[in-house]
Amino acid sequence: xxxxxIQRLVLEWSKEFWESLDAFFFKPSDSSxxxxxxxxxxxxxxxxxxxxxxRLQSFFGPTALLDHQTLRLLHQNAWKWTYLDGRESLAxxxxxxxxxxxxxxxxALGIWSRWTIPLAWFLTLMTAxxxxxxxxxxxxxxxxxxxxxxxxxxxxxxxxxxxxxxxDSGDAHWRNTLATRxxxxxxxxxxxxxxxxxxxxxxxxxxxxxxxxxxxFEYQSLDLTWIGRYPTLGSLLTHATLxxxxxxxxxxxxRLSRPxxxxxxxxxxxxxxxxxxxxxxxxxxxxxxxAFIPTAWDNKSADPFVP
Amino acid sequence: xxxxxxxxSQSTGQCKPAYRKWLLPLVFVHLMAVLAEPLFFFxxxxxxxxxxxxxxxxxxxxxxxWMYLDHxxxxxxxxxxxxxxxxxxxxxxxxxTSKSLRSDAFIFPDRKEQWPRLLYHxxxxxxxxxxxxxxxxRLVQEDQSDPxxxxxxxxxxxxxxxxQRSMAKSxxxxxxxxxxxxxxxxxxxxxxxxxxxxxxxxxxxxxxxIVLPEGPEDSVxxxxxxxx
Numbered sequence: 001x002x003x004x005x006i007q008r009l010v011l012e013w014s015k016e017f018w019e020s021l022d023a024f025f026f027k028p029s030d031s032s033x034x035x036x037x038x039x040x041x042x043x044x045x046x047x048x049x050x051x052x053x054x055r056l057q058s059f060f061g062p063t064a065l066l067d068h069q070t071l072r073l074l075h076q077n078a079w080k081w082t083y084l085d086g087r088e089s090l091a092x093x094x095x096x097x098x099x100x101x102x103x104x105x106x107x108a109l110g111i112w113s114r115w116t117i118p119l120a121w122f123l124t125l126m127t128a129x130x131x132x133x134x135x136x137x138x139x140x141x142x143x144x145x146x147x148x149x150x151x152x153x154x155x156x157x158x159x160x161x162x163x164x165x166x167x168d169s170g171d172a173h174w175r176n177t178l179a180t181r182x183x184x185x186x187x188x189x190x191x192x193x194x195x196x197x198x199x200x201x202x203x204x205x206x207x208x209x210x211x212x213x214x215x216x217f218e219y220q221s222l223d224l225t226w227i228g229r230y231p232t233l234g235s236l237l238t239h240a241t242l243x244x245x246x247x248x249x250x251x252x253x254x255r256l257s258r259p260x261x262x263x264x265x266x267x268x269x270x271x272x273x274x275x276x277x278x279x280x281x282x283x284x285x286x287x288x289x290x291a292f293i294p295t296a297w298d299n300k301s302a303d304p305f306v307p
Numbered sequence: 308x309x310x311x312x313x314x315x316s317q318s319t320g321q322c323k324p325a326y327r328k329w330l331l332p333l334v335f336v337h338l339m340a341v342l343a344e345p346l347f348f349f350x351x352x353x354x355x356x357x358x359x360x361x362x363x364x365x366x367x368x369x370x371x372x373w374m375y376l377d378h379x380x381x382x383x384x385x386x387x388x389x390x391x392x393x394x395x396x397x398x399x400x401x402x403x404t405s406k407s408l409r410s411d412a413f414i415f416p417d418r419k420e421q422w423p424r425l426l427y428h429x430x431x432x433x434x435x436x437x438x439x440x441x442x443x444x445r446l447v448q449e450d451q452s453d454p455x456x457x458x459x460x461x462x463x464x465x466x467x468x469x470x471q472r473s474m475a476k477s478x479x480x481x482x483x484x485x486x487x488x489x490x491x492x493x494x495x496x497x498x499x500x501x502x503x504x505x506x507x508x509x510x511x512x513x514x515x516x517i518v519l520p521e522g523p524e525d526s527v528x529x530x531x532x533x534x535x
Contacts (some may be wrong), residue, residue, distance in 0.1 A: 125375055
């Protein structure tokens with residue numbers, strides 16, 4: 001092959017790569033699946049703030065578990081600015097949490113979505129920096145989803161905005177594609193490193209991890225210790241979880257393997273929700289996986305919000 | 308002509324070509340930020356962090372930190388481990404034996420006291436954080452000769468004590484106790500199938516709770532608590 005031939009081949013490949021990348025991130029798509037994710041995420045944000053409000057005095061204000069000095073030391077080497085820095089008054093924190101709860105509800109219902117979704121994300125982020133030591137996977141996934149939903153047009157479907165004609169027709173839009181792709185890629189990162197983390201532990205290799213997760217009283221919600229009577233089953237589930245998590249980022253993209261990968265995601269997260277006491281986290285992980293479901297399944301005529 | 312193209316882009320939901328040129332690099336930087344923390348986290352060892360991952364993480368630190376992207380995604384990893392709880396009770400001079408954990412101690416997390424489950428999980432995460440923040444009251448002899456180690460311990464110890472004071476003050480206020488209170492770290496080890504299924508040991512058996520020492524690990528023997 002001549003140099004000119006190689007140059008042409010590289011140019012063609014680059015052009016094709018660029019066009020594919022462009023289509024991957026920007027080809028307009030429908031917002032129906034994102035609308036479902038918005039409803040679930042908004043509802044969960046409202047619930048999260050409702051729970052903070054239950055023990056407001058323990059989490060905010062002058063008698064909080066984490067005072068200003070603790071927060072200052074905790075965040076001294078991190079860029080974690082929040083106006084809830086431990087010196088906030090209880091009244092201000094109460095207003096903040098009520099506003100976040102309201103924003104979450106508005107997000108779920110699809111009221112002024114283009115403003116309420118970023119607002120719900122921002123207010124939740126401020127709380128997250130304030131109460132960082134009390135957070136877990138739920139907060140990571142909720143903030144991740146709210147962040148990406150903020151750039152989408154998910155309020156165009158299944159929303160009161162649509163009902164009252166405050167948004168356009170709900171046609172396909174590039175912002176839906178970009179948000180969906182970012183959720184998908186972020187999920188791949190989460191699962192891949194989640195799998196790598198597990199691969200470092202011997203319990204995930206000798207097949208006992210499932211038992212030891214079940215034997216943790218602090219996590220337990222339903223009794224899963226019966227799995228100890230069936231060590232082969234426990235080992236099989238342990239290894240299935242490990243390999244599924246490691247392979248998720250590769251196998252979730254091909255159409256052939258995607259349904260199996262998503263079915264496994266549903267089973268793993270439903271298991272976590274039911275047996276390991278993290279119903280909120282398990283539910284939101286299932287919701288996040290909806291981002292891999294094509295929008296074609298959604299019947300537009302079933303949307304009761306379309307006037 | 309250009310205006311007509313832009314109008315058409317708007318009406319069909321297409322992204323304007325001018326926007327795409329800016330958006331793709333931004334998307335790339337964002338995805339780097341998503342990857343920065345786990346790459347840095349996984350590349351750490353006792354000797355160093357992967358220099359390229361350290362550089363990436365440091366360069367993107369303001370964005371990664373503030374956007375709450377600083378996660379290693381270590382769920383139940385590397386192994387499911389024992390749980391850690393916190394007990395709060397009136398101060399005593401010695402904590403060397405299990406008997407120092409009194410029956411009236413307030414222990415969290417506690418499902419009966421913290422409801423709904425999400426609230427309980429907040430307290431559970433706090434008790435784990437408190438345990439992870441632990442820095443012993445003094446260093447063993449061999450560690451005292453390493454200035455780097457001493458410096459690290461000094462700052463860790465300061466944070467641990469600050470956290471301890473903050474939590475104790477808050478819990479005193481919420482429980483309405485006027486006495487001086489102290490926090491005790493507890494650990495619930497994970498039982499084997501033989502212990503639980505054949506030995507009939509309950510998962511929530513408080514006799515299995517271990518009182519963790521405040522000094523260096525080799526200074527105080529860990530013993531089992533006999534609190535009901």
